[in-house]
Amino acid sequence: MRAFVYLKDVVTLRMDEEKCNGCGMCMKVCPHEVFELSGGKSHIVDRDSCMECGACALNCPKQAIFVKSGVGCAAGILNGIIRNTEPTCDCSKNGGGCC
Amino acid sequence: MTDKYIIGEIQTPVGNIPQVSTKLNIEDYLGTVMVRWSINRDNYKVKPGLYAVGNPTALSDVFVTANYKLSFDHLRKNLADLNAWLLILDTRGINVWCAAGKGTFGSQELINRIRLTKLDAVISHRRIILPQLGAVGISAYQVKKATESVHTGSAIINPSQLQTSKLSFSPESLKTNRGFNVVYGPVRAKDIKEFVNNGYKATKEMRKVTFNFTDRIKLIPVDLVYSRYRLLLAFALIFILSGLSRTGLSFHLAYEKGLYGLLNLFLAYVSGIVITPALLPYIPVKSFAFKGFITGIILSTVLLSFNKLGSSYPEMLSWFLLISGISSFLAMNFTGSSTYTSLSGVKKEMKVAVPIQIAFSIIGLILFVVGKLK
Numbered sequence: 001m002r003a004f005v006y007l008k009d010v011v012t013l014r015m016d017e018e019k020c021n022g023c024g025m026c027m028k029v030c031p032h033e034v035f036e037l038s039g040g041k042s043h044i045v046d047r048d049s050c051m052e053c054g055a056c057a058l059n060c061p062k063q064a065i066f067v068k069s070g071v072g073c074a075a076g077i078l079n080g081i082i083r084n085t086e087p088t089c090d091c092s093k094n095g096g097g098c099c
Numbered sequence: 100m101t102d103k104y105i106i107g108e109i110q111t112p113v114g115n116i117p118q119v120s121t122k123l124n125i126e127d128y129l130g131t132v133m134v135r136w137s138i139n140r141d142n143y144k145v146k147p148g149l150y151a152v153g154n155p156t157a158l159s160d161v162f163v164t165a166n167y168k169l170s171f172d173h174l175r176k177n178l179a180d181l182n183a184w185l186l187i188l189d190t191r192g193i194n195v196w197c198a199a200g201k202g203t204f205g206s207q208e209l210i211n212r213i214r215l216t217k218l219d220a221v222i223s224h225r226r227i228i229l230p231q232l233g234a235v236g237i238s239a240y241q242v243k244k245a246t247e248s249v250h251t252g253s254a255i256i257n258p259s260q261l262q263t264s265k266l267s268f269s270p271e272s273l274k275t276n277r278g279f280n281v282v283y284g285p286v287r288a289k290d291i292k293e294f295v296n297n298g299y300k301a302t303k304e305m306r307k308v309t310f311n312f313t314d315r316i317k318l319i320p321v322d323l324v325y326s327r328y329r330l331l332l333a334f335a336l337i338f339i340l341s342g343l344s345r346t347g348l349s350f351h352l353a354y355e356k357g358l359y360g361l362l363n364l365f366l367a368y369v370s371g372i373v374i375t376p377a378l379l380p381y382i383p384v385k386s387f388a389f390k391g392f393i394t395g396i397i398l399s400t401v402l403l404s405f406n407k408l409g410s411s412y413p414e415m416l417s418w419f420l421l422i423s424g425i426s427s428f429l430a431m432n433f434t435g436s437s438t439y440t441s442l443s444g445v446k447k448e449m450k451v452a453v454p455i456q457i458a459f460s461i462i463g464l465i466l467f468v469v470g471k472l473k
């Protein structure tokens with residue numbers, strides 16, 4: 001079920017299948033079912049669902065995944081522009097999601 | 100400590116560990132409501148460290164969470180009838196996901212907290228269970244590697260800690276030197292029991308982040324409170340401008356004409372902060388700014404049909420622009436509360452939307468003034 005899919009073809013997620021050993025960690029940490037294992041390797045099967053959280057890349061023991069991670073949050077991006085830093089949420093709202 | 104959730108103590112080789120209740124009391128529930136409305140939220144922290152639920156032993160599971168009181172409450176509530184340890188990381192009172200994104204719920208803090216609490220002497224196994232969303236800040240393989248060298252005085256540990264902690268390591272753990280295995284549990288704490296009964300395997304459903312109607316509605320109060328100053332500022336501006344006429348500025352006129360302006364403004368806020376998030380999946384475009392824009396246009400049209408949008412053409416047009424611009428901006432900010440927008444995506448939509456929102460607001464305000472001076 002893909003009730004919530006954001007914009008098409010924008011995310012920075014890349015995978016180097018050469019390096020992958022098929023451990024399956026990326027599947028375990030991804031909250032949006034982006035990966036699937038087949039033939040002993042992980043494959044990106046639903047790139048547009050990726051929210052660039054970075055969990056897969058951080059937990060891949062083979063460094064087979066690349067993603068420029070960050071907060072998908074407009075207020076955070078505005079903050080970043082104002083302070084001339086990377087996008088950061090100030091977390092003063094602390095809801096169920098981020099920011 | 101006089102915290103009401105502490106109901107006893109459990110003896111371990113490293114000393115007594117506070118035992119916490121798995122039942123939330125009225126104070127805990129009250130606190131939850133207050134946090135949702137952003138009242139007194141800065142002081143809603145739990146002391147980091149090790150806690151017990153039930154009567155855990157050296158073989159019991161360890162669950163890790165943030166020291167945000169709601170995260171802590173939510174976890175212990177869902178561990179009712181289990182015997183387990185809770186390892187609370189210092190995230191400065193911020194929830195797991197947000198803290199993981201910032202790196203405070205991170206590998207380094209976990210490694211340090213394992214050492215500070217001498218967890219390796221409390222439990223005989225090496226499995227610690229983290230909420231899946233913690234993976235945004237924690238690297239399982241790095242934690243394993245770093246904790247393997249826990250007794251050998253590796254670079255990260257500070258010597259004074261090593262000295263004191265060495266004394267209390269059980270002889271058994273000194274021999275083994277095994278690193279800690281991070282196991283990612285389900286996204287939601289309510290699935291923990293099923294996860295444990297399932298042999299520490301999460302189903303696909305447990306791994307998925309959802310964003311259903313209740314999830315979205317729960318975030319609305321926070322958004323409303325968060326934007327209250329901007330709303331007051333906008334109220335003040337429209338109120339003052341409403342008092343404009345060719346003869347100058349009059350408070351009487353502002354009072355007479357300004358009230359419906361305030362109502363329009365308020366509705367623009369409701370459109371961006373309440374209606375758009377509530378109807379999110381049903382508005383058939385993907386960009387949040389565009390969704391808010393559409394809701395704003397529909398709302399303006401409804402107001403127009405009731406003859407409430409303004410008394411002159413420039414004023415009507417100005418409200419069209421202002422309401423849809425404001426609604427679009429606020430809806431765009433809801434990307435931060437959503438659970439599926441990516442940084443690249445939000446950047447892309449902002450590049451188009453922000454200039455339009457600015458243009459709409461400026462032209463809207465000019466038309467508003469023109470309408471008054473006509």
Ligand code: SF4
Nearest residue numbers: 020021023024026060
């Ligand atoms: S975590 Fe890395 S090595 Fe493991 S399956 Fe995924 S891509 Fe392959």
Ligand code: SF4
Nearest residue numbers: 030050051053054056
């Ligand atoms: S960055 Fe996050 S959402 Fe994207 S593929 Fe990796 S784990 Fe999944």
